[in-house]
Amino acid sequence: MIKIAKRRCSRPNVDFLVASAYAIPLRSNSVDLSLSCTCIQHIVDKDKQQQSLHEITRVTRNRILLLELMSKSSLTRLTHYPTLVIPRVHYMSTLKTLDIKSIADVGVDFLPLVTLMENLRNSLFKKLGIKATSYGGSLEQQALRNFYQIISVFALLFSLPFNKMVSNPSSDLTRHVLLVVRKRTEQITHVDPSSVSLQKTGNR
Numbered sequence: 001m002i003k004i005a006k007r008r009c010s011r012p013n014v015d016f017l018v019a020s021a022y023a024i025p026l027r028s029n030s031v032d033l034s035l036s037c038t039c040i041q042h043i044v045d046k047d048k049q050q051q052s053l054h055e056i057t058r059v060t061r062n063r064i065l066l067l068e069l070m071s072k073s074s075l076t077r078l079t080h081y082p083t084l085v086i087p088r089v090h091y092m093s094t095l096k097t098l099d100i101k102s103i104a105d106v107g108v109d110f111l112p113l114v115t116l117m118e119n120l121r122n123s124l125f126k127k128l129g130i131k132a133t134s135y136g137g138s139l140e141q142q143a144l145r146n147f148y149q150i151i152s153v154f155a156l157l158f159s160l161p162f163n164k165m166v167s168n169p170s171s172d173l174t175r176h177v178l179l180v181v182r183k184r185t186e187q188i189t190h191v192d193p194s195s196v197s198l199q200k201t202g203n204r
Contacts, residue, residue, distance in 0.1 A: 002016045002018055021036070021039065021040065021043060021048075021052035021055060021056065022043070022048045022049075022051040022052045022054075022055055023051075023055065024055045024056070024058075024059050026059040027059070028058050028059060029058075029059070029060070029061035030059055030061070031059045031060045031061065032060075032061065032062050032063075033060070033062065033063050033064075033065070034056050034059070034060040034063075034064045034065070035064075035065045035067075036056065036064075036065070036066050036067065036068065037067045038067060038068060038069065038176070039068075040052050040053070040066065040068050041068045041069045041083050041084060041085060042082055042083055042084075043084065044077060044082050044083065044084045045084070046075075046084060046086065049084060049086065050094050053091070053094050053095060053098075054094075054098065057095065057098045057099065057100070057181075057183065060183060061183060061184070062182065062183055062184060063180070063181065063182055063183070064179075064180075064181040064182075064183070065178065065179070065180060065181075066091065066178070066179040066181065067108065067176060067177075067178045067179075068091070068176065068177065068179075069083065069085045069175055069176055070085065070086065070087065070088040070091060070171070070175075070176070070177040071085050071086065071087050071088070072087065072088070072172050073087055074087065075087065075090075076122060078122060079125070088105060088171055088177055091177075091179060092105070092179075095179070095181055099183055100181055100182070100183060101182045101183060101184055102181075102182045103179055103180070103181050103182075104179070104180040105171045105177055105178070105179050105180075106171065106177065106178040106179075106180065107168070107169035107170050107171045107172070107173055107174035107176075107177060107178075108174050108175075108176040108177060108178055109163060109169075109174050109175055109176050110159075110162055110163050110166045110169035110173050110174050111155075111156065111159035111160070111162065111163055111174075111175065112159055112162055113155040113156075113158050113159040113162075114152065114155045114156055114159050114175070115175055116155075117151065117152060117155045118175075121148060130144070
């Protein structure tokens, strides 16, 4: 992915870095904006998840956007797809112990049939001891995965009307939650236009 990114963006002022989220090799408060999009959920160790939140907060000096799978109350560890889904309150409580000024949570997707299917799948896999890997595996595992993916497409299609009905769902009704975190209070300084002098230059 980094090779593709470098090929698509060859600007001299853009750098790409590969590192662990729980050990970011950057100075504290050296980043203006941090975005984690369905990344932390795939760190299946709970302590390392919390350490990742600490690291992201440490290196960021202003705003953090966290878009992750979050549950309402239960902690769920998926085996067929390396994922640790922790309750939203755990994210909130961890962040509040850090140098945070405000946290806003926004529900992203209200897809009830998809959520119902995923809960049923996770329960069955756990009770039956099924380990269907995300990629590869035996023919039986591949067939099971393909069958589930076909059903999930229909579940998604039939869930979309519900998503349109609830334009701004609460975080309790969605699978993914966006946390908008601010480390400092943004101050907007009023500038008097009459006090600003413009100089004509050759640069445009």
